[in-house]
Amino acid sequence: MSEPSLTITDNRTGKSYALAIEDGTVRAMDLRQIKRDAEDFGLMTYDPALMNTAATKSAITFIDGDKGILEYRGYPVEQLADKCTFLEVAYLILFGDLPNEQQLRAWTYDITHHTFVHENIKTLMQAFRYNAHPMGMFISTVAALSTFYPDANNVGDAENRLAQIKRLIAKVPTIAAYTYRHNRGLRYIYPVNDLSYTGNFLHMMFKMTDAKYTPNPTLEHALDILFILHADHEQNCSANAMRAIGSSCVDPYSAMAGAAAALYGPLHGGANEEVLKMLSRIDNPRNIPDFIKGVKNGEGKLMGFGHRVYKNYDPRARIIKRVADEVFEVTGRNRLLDIALELERIALEDEYFISRKLYPNVDFYSGIIYQAMGLPEAMFPVMFAIPRTVGWLAQWQEMINDPEQKIARPRQIYIGQSRRDLPKRKG
Ligand code: ACO
Secondary structure, three states, X not given: OOOOEEEEEEOOOOEEEEEEOEOOEOOHHHHHHOOOOOOOOOOOOOOHHHOOOOOOOOOOEXXXXXXXXXXXXXXXXXXXXXXXXXXXXHHHHHHOOOOOHHHHHHHHHHHHOOOOXXXXXXXHHHOOOOOOOHHHHHHHHHHHHHHHOHHHHOOOOHHHHHHHHHHXXXXXXXXXXXXXXXXXXXXXXXXXXXXXXXXXXHHHHHOOOOOOOOOOHHHHHHHHHHHHXXXXXXXXXXXXXXXXXXXXXXXXXXXXXXXXXXXXXXXXXOHHHHHHHHHHHHOOHHHHHHHHHHHHOOOOOOOOEOOOOOOOOOHHHHHHHHHHHHHHHHHOOOOHHHHHHHHHHHHHOOHHHHHOXXXXXXXXXXXXXXXXXXXXXXXXXXXXXXXXXXXXXXXXXXXXXXXXXXXXXXOOOOOOOXXXXXXXXXX
């Protein structure tokens, strides 16, 4: 049987071209041969927002948006959330397989022994205004880390890359906790290396006068699950930013600051903060019908609903709903949950949302949990950035090792003024 191909006839010239079909795609560069005449640049594709363009091959995360499936390295996220710790999943995402006992011990040791940040980082963070948004502080501080590790720009060296990967995964909870303590005017708390990744994070966030802070095991476990669910999500806006910036061979701290900035936006990781603001504004389940009417009239979006890829229930949202119940056993029920549940129920029965296949995404319930844990809304995107660090770094590493990748440089269709001369000026 012949290789699968696509025949295109250029009606401008009458010429036909056979383009190879591989993995359900044709290569955009194969279109370049299609020319009106020898002078012609050749055909390109026009795909604003990259709606139908695969920019990479990736072996990290699989999503089937129609079926609501999410897998890391082939494992369903439900199984990973049920049986693994975040650090195991981080290892899986980065290295392709779950660690054996010895590998996990070494990995955990490495991560827990890079949690400290240079004292100058503390000084730098103290310079932010008392009410600076934690995500702004997070992004800037991650970027500043590049100045502490100037050798990190040697991105072609695998050993060097691994050192920065460990540093970043280890240090992001410390930076995140410091942004919170800074907003609260509280002394920064140093990491404790014998706690788990999430246990240590809770310690750095919430330790007050107690000589030894013992994290609540339910909250520690819930956070671990939330971190697993947020660890990677293939070629989303921030992963794409990480790859695009990293493709210039800049150091991973600078690239990751850009990825975190992409995450900050309300249409991406900033959505969890917006969901909470929305639920607080709705205030009472009886106000939901009016709110939904407003959304349908284009007065705003139902934040935490809809996804570019999922046209079915986001599998992460399903798991998060379960985690919420466990957390509320400890913290008490967040009254916003009732509004969220009712909002979901009404939206899922409404023709507007049904016809557009709009379902709750990961952000719809995560903020309610974080709020119950005592986190302010502004911290929510930071809570997303901590685990997503793993995904960004795995995507970055895969991009660097991919011989097909080059500096990311899309084309444009120029629609501006054609060449013109400056008007004559006096003198
Ligand atoms: N509320 C109301 N209407 C919506 C929503 C929403 N949350 N999301 C999409 N729609 C509507 C759009 O207005 C559009 O309607 P139209 O066809 O009548 O014009 C239709 O559904 C299709 O939406 P698009 O904007 O084309 O979908 P796109 O794939 O570009 O956007 C996105 C996806 C950005 C996530 C969008 O659904 C959205 O803004 N959701 C709210 C923000 C949010 O929750 N973001 C978090 C995403 S998950 C994550 O990043 C972790």
